[in-house]
Amino acid sequence: MDILQISQTALTVILGTIGLAIFGIIFGLFYKGVDRKLSAHMQGRIGPPIRQPFRDVRKLFVKENIVPENAISWIFHLAPLFGLVATISILLYLPIGGFNPLVISSGDLILILYLLILPSLAMVVGGFSSGSPYATVGAQREMATMIAYEFPLAIIIISMAWRLSMEGVRNVFALSSITSMPIWNFVGPLGFIGGIILLLALVLVTPAELSKIPFDSPEAETEIAGGLLTEYSGRNLAMFYLTDAVKTLVMASVIVALFFPYNLSPLFGLESYLAFAVDIIFYLVKVLLVVLFSVTLIRVAIARLKIDQIVYTYWVPITLLSLVGLIFLMWDQTFMVNFDIQPVFQMLGLA
Amino acid sequence: MLPFESLLKTLQTGSGFWNPLVWIVAIIVALLVVLIIRGFGKKDYKKGTSQTQAFLSGNPEYDKERMHIKGSNVYWGFSEILNWIINLLKKMHTGNVSDYVLWFVIIIAILFLSIIIPAGAI
C-alpha cells in the first residue's frame, strides 16, 4: 500500500462522510415527514406538511439548551452528539443508492449490528445522566428493549451469513458479498419460506430499533412525559431528533441491502449517469416502501405495549419466529444437497 | 521494527473484516459536521432558575437520596421475564464450600461417564 492509495482512501472516507452526513440528515427528515403525513391520512387526519420535520429542527435550534441541576453536564451534552455521529458513521458501511458501500472492505454486518447499538446507548446514557426519575425510567426501559430485540436481530444476521457461507462465498458478513448474491437467488422452496420469515422478523424488529409505537415505552409521552428525553431541550434535543431521522434511513437501508439489493439499471440495460439516477430513485422508493411497512403501518395499527410485554414479545414469539426461519434455512441447505432440489429462481425461470 | 503499512491493515476474519482507523476517521469527520450543525443552535439558558429543576409533572422534588433510582430497581421489565431463572441460579449459589466440592464431583462424574465409559476400554 503506497502513500497515494492511503491518501485516496482517506479522501474517500472524509468526503464520503461529509456527503453521507448531509444526505442522511436531509432524507432522514424527509422520510420522517412522509411517515407523519401517511400515518395522519391513515387515521383520517390531514397531518403536517412533509417539510414539518425541518421546521421542527429549526425551532429546536432557537430554543434554550437547558441543563438540569441534577444532570452530569459533560455526559449530558456528549450523549446526543455521540449518538448522531455514530449513526452517521453506519451510512459509510451500507450500500446507499444501490452502489457498493463506500469503504468496501473495512466493516461488515457484525460491525453494523454493534454500531446500531451506539445511538441507543447514547440515548440511555443521556437519559440516565439527566438525573430525573422520568428519564431514568425511560432509559432503563430503552436498555431492556435493546436487549430484547437484539436476540432476534442476531439470529437474523447470523442465519443469513450462515446460509451464504454454505454456498462457498468468502467474506459472508461483508455487505458487498450479500448484495452481490441476494438470498432469494440461490435458496430452494424451504429456504424461500425461511427468507420470508426472517424478513418478517426484521420488519418487526425495526420499530423497536427506532423506538416507534408499539415499542416506544422508553419515550411514552402520555405516561412518563417523553421518558429519556424529558430533560432534553434545544439543540441537544435536536441532535436526538436528527439521530432518529438518520437511524430510520439506516434501518431501512439495512433491510433493503439484506433482502432487496436488486437494481433496475441492468434490467433496462442502462449505463453511466442515467443508470445511477435510476438506481438512486429506485433505492429511495425501496426505502420508502420499507418505512411504510415497518414503521408507519405498524405504529398506526397497534397501541403501545408495556415494557415487560415488549421483552416477552421479542424473546418469545419473535425469537421463535426467527429461529424457525433459521431452521428452514438449515433444512433447505440439507435438502438441496441431498435431493438435488433446484433454487426457486431457477424453477421460476428467473435466474 | 514494525513497518508503517502494518498499522493501517484491516483485521481479516475470513468471514468479514474490521478496520478501526477508517471508522475513527469517519467518526472525526462526522463529529466536525455535526458540531457545525449544532453550532447553529442556541447555547445558553437561564442558570439557577426553576427552569433547571427536574421535571416531575409539577410535583415538588424530594430530597436527593429519593430522587436517585437505585441499582437494584433498574431493568424492572427485563428482570421480570428472567426472574424464574435468576431465582433458580441464586439457589444454586449456596455459598457453602462443601456444595462447591459437590459440583466438582458431579462434573468429574459427568466427564467420566462421557469420556471413559463409551470407549468400553474396561
Added chain:
Amino acid sequence: MNALEFFVVNSPIFAVAIPLLGAFLTPIFGMINDKLRNVFAIFIMIITTGIVFALSYDVVTNGIRTYIFGAQDLSLPVVRILFEVDAMSCFMAIISVILAVVALIYSWAFMKENTGLDKYYTLLLLMTTGMLGMELTGDMFNFFVFLEITSISSAALVAFWINRGKSVEAGFKYIVISTIGALFVLFSIALFYGQYNALNMAIIANSIQFTFLDKIALVLLIGALAMKAGIVPLHMWLPDAYSKAPSSVTLVLVAATQASLYGLLRLCFTIYGNMITLSPVSIGWLLVLFGIVTILLGVIMAIAQTDLKRLIAFAAVGEIGYMILGIGTGLVTMSPSISAAGLTALKGGIFHIMNDALDIGLMFLVAGAIFYATRETSLDRLGGLARNMKYTTAFFIIGLLAVSGLPPMNGFASKLLIYESTYQLNPILAIIAILASILLLAIFVKVLHSAFLGPALPRFNEVKEVPKSMLFAMAIIAGIIIVFGVFPDIIITNIVEPAANALVNNAGYISKILSLTGGA
C-alpha cells in the same frame, strides 16, 4: 557469548527467579522504609516485565526456547527440570507481568492505610512468581509446584483484610478449592509417571497411548483445571474470592485464574494433542458446551447482583466463557489439522484471554477506586460520583465499552473473531455470544447509572478523586485497551497468531525436547 545473549539464554530462569528473590528481599527493604519497599517491588516487577518481553521477542523470532535445571547432559539419569517456552507461554507471561506491574502501582495508594504491607508485597510477588512458573515450565510436576505456590499466596491475599469475616471466608473457600484441584493434578501426574516414567510434558505427549489410566488422568485434569479457571459450574469460588479480595489483588487473581486456563490449553492441545481425535466424546465440543453455559450463567447472574465487585466477578465468569468457546471451537476442528475457521476461533479465544484480563481488570480497579473514595460497594447506596470523580468515570466508560465489545475497543476485535468463526460450527453459538455481549453492556450501563450518574447525593459531597498512583494504574490499562482496539491486526499478527500456531503445532513442541535428548 556477549551480555545480551547471556541475558536472553537465561531469561526463562530470570523471569521466575527475580520476582522470587525480590519477594523475600521486600521485607528487608520494608524494615528501612515503606516507600523504598514499594519502589523496590515495582522495580523488581518492571525488570521481570523487561525480561519477559525480551524472552517473548526472542521466542517469536527464533522459535521455542528451553532451559535446563540440573545436569546439562540429558543422557545422565539425574533428576532435572526443563523449562520450555513457546509463543503461547510468552503470551500468558506478558499478561501476568502487565497485570502485576499495574497492581503494584495501584497498591501504592490503595493499600497505604493497611498494616502488614511487607507481607502483602511479598505475597504479591510470590503469586506472580507462581504464575510465571506455571506458564513457562515444561514439566508436569514443576507445574504442580508453581500451581501450589500461586494458590497458597493468593489465598493469603484474598483473606488479606483479615478484620472482615467475609474476606477470611472467601480465602478459606479459595484454599479448599485450590487444594482439592491441586491434589487431583498431583494424582494425574502420578498416573503419568507410573506409566511413562516421565514428568516432562513433551515426553509424556510423545509416548501417550490414551490408555484407561490416561483417560482417568484426562478427566481429573480437566475437572481440576476447569475449577481453577472458573468454568461453570465450578466457578462458585470465583465471585467470592474476586469480590472480597482487595482490588489490586483481584487484578492479579484474574491473571492467576488464566494461568490455570493456560494449563487446560496445554493439556488439551499439547499433552493430549495427538490423542484428541481418539476421545469418544469430542473434548472440543465439551469445551464449547462449557463455554456457552459459562457465558449464559455469568451474565444472567451478573444482572441480578447489587454488589459492584460481585457483579464484575460474575461478568468475569461470562468473559471466561468466551475464551472457552473460541478455544473449544478451535479444538473441535482439529482432526487432525485445524481448519481456517477453527484457527480464527482459536485466535479469537486467545486474544480474548488478554482482552478479558485488561477489561475486567480495569473494571476491578474502578470498583476499587470507588471503594477507596466512598467506602461503599453496594450499588444501592452509590450515586452521582461522576461529579467528584471525573477521571475514574472516564476510565469506567472505556472499560464499559471494552467489556461489552463495542467498537473501537479491544473487546470488539476478539469477539468479532469469535462470532465470525463459531457460526460455522453452529449458528446458535454465535447468536448466544452476541446476545450475551449485549447483556454485558446492559449490566455495566446499570453500574454507570447507579454509581456515577444521578443527582448529587449529600453523603458524597466530600468525596474526592482518588490519588494519582491509582489513576495512573487505571490509565495504563485504559491506554493498552485503546491501542489494542485501534490496531487489532498488529497485535493479532505479532502476538496472538504465534501463540495460536504454537498451540496447534504440538509436534514442534515435542520434537524440540526430543532433539535435546537425542530422540530417546
